[in-house]
Amino acid sequence: MNLPTSRARRENLFGYLFAAPWLIGFGGLTLVSMTASLFFSLIHWDGINVDTIRWAGVDNYARALGDGDVAIALWNTAYYSFVSVPLGLAFGLALAMLLNQPLKGVTLFRTIFYMPAVVGGVATIMMWIWIFNPDYGLLNSALYRFCDGLAALGWEAAAGWRMPSWIFSQDWAMPSLILMSLWGTGSAMLIFLAALQNVPDSLYEASDLDGAGRWAKFRYVTVPQISPALFFNLVMGVIGSFQVFTQAFLMTNGGPNKATLFYVLYLYNKAFSDFELGYASALAWILFLIILALTALIFRSGQLWVYYEGE
């Protein structure tokens, strides 16, 4: 860039000054730690005694490829991601479309739907543990009453149905966590809502003239118009879902029988319980590569289905 005037030179200086906090953090912490992490992934080390460092080369990566637990953790994480993200998008879009209707009290509904997305953390995880309790929890209590009702209506067999054990059952633990994730779909909903409010009315009016039905309008007007929001939510959802940790750590600790052994939980155990820093670093880099590959894939596919104004 050419900086002819003193004002431009001053602006350049102030630019660096204002960006300094992030530049320092990025250079001093992010880049340094990334390099260090890459180096750690190539050694064996317990993280305590420097004398115990041994060169590993690609051993840690090779070990990850043959590690049955890594395969389980990857499968679990991918399963969670590929089910919870599309469900969350569909649910979030449905909620946004509901809120886009001219209803009274729409602000209150929006507040209620959005709240669990930001107000959460350990406190709500504790609540969900109790909700999922097979004997004394909310879910089974509701199901129990529902089945009782069915039996009272004459469907006798319903009274004998067994209730799922939710997070305490190998088969139900993962669906439980997915169900819980839907409760926090408010962020995606808000972004969809912004997109829906920006679809020009003229497009719907034009399709009315063409005699388009509800489905056709949704498919050929709404979906293309909100595709950038869909794209954004998809990318953020996938990146986030591959880093699930706290729920699995507190609710199931990876169980029962590794049914909720998520990738980051396994990584955490390797790093901070087993002190295999080299192996854990290799696992972190594999995760980074997977996320990069998935993001690249979504970006490539986006060229086919994301519609940008003015193209």
Place this chain on the structure above:
Amino acid sequence: MIDHRVQRLLLRIGLYVVALGLSVVFLFPLVWAVGASLKPLLEVYRYPPSLLFWPLRWDNYTEAIAKLPFLRFITNTLMISTAATLGQVLSASMVGYAFARLRWRGRNFWFVCLLATMMLPGQVLLIPNYLIFKNLGWVNTYKPLIVPAWLGGGAFFIFLFRQFFRGVPADLTDAAHIDGASEIRIYASIILPLARPVMITVGVLSFMGNWQEFMMPLIYLSDYQLYPISMGLRMYQQVEGGSYVHYLMAASVVALCPLVLLFFFAQRHITQSLLLTGSKG
């Protein structure tokens, strides 16, 4: 004609029923937890469970607070969250300003780097960061939870500020430039006062995020006197084989209260800022 109107009325009623039903679904976990926090332990473990129990056992709350150093946990959380939030709001607004309004060499390159960090999972940095902070003697202090917050506050918040600052008309700052005002004065006395809605949004979201943070305290804090509430709740969960459910629920409800209140006061600003940013892409 009448048919058409009846149809539309029915549709509206249907929409209200769906919206109300969903509201109940979204609120019920909280209601259920409040209910459990007001039952005696025997009632909590009754089958089939009841939603509420009479009379309400308010003693659960006083007893829960007395069982573990609950007030200490809350004070710790307040200290950490306040310090980290201040850092995130201040540094993210500065960096966002640099990316939105100032022309400096390499700005576009650094902006791409900033966006790329969104894809970088924190786990890649976790172990080296831990070793760096350990060697600085920061383990069992709040520094690992606070200092990084002052270094830009994360790509998302920087992006939020940048989007907002780009929308501020150039005339406002041009006039100040002609009067010879420095960039720092323009930022502090023109830009920041305008940015109140975004400051509130980032401030509240950041405060809630810091309040709820679990993995960082789990890794860096081992002395329970230093625990924030997220780790404190885990102590309630673990104490005496989990026989503290009613206390755990009471503590969780108290831990959530400030967040729910904060959310209801700030939600108008938050949703509007996010709707605005979202619509600009």
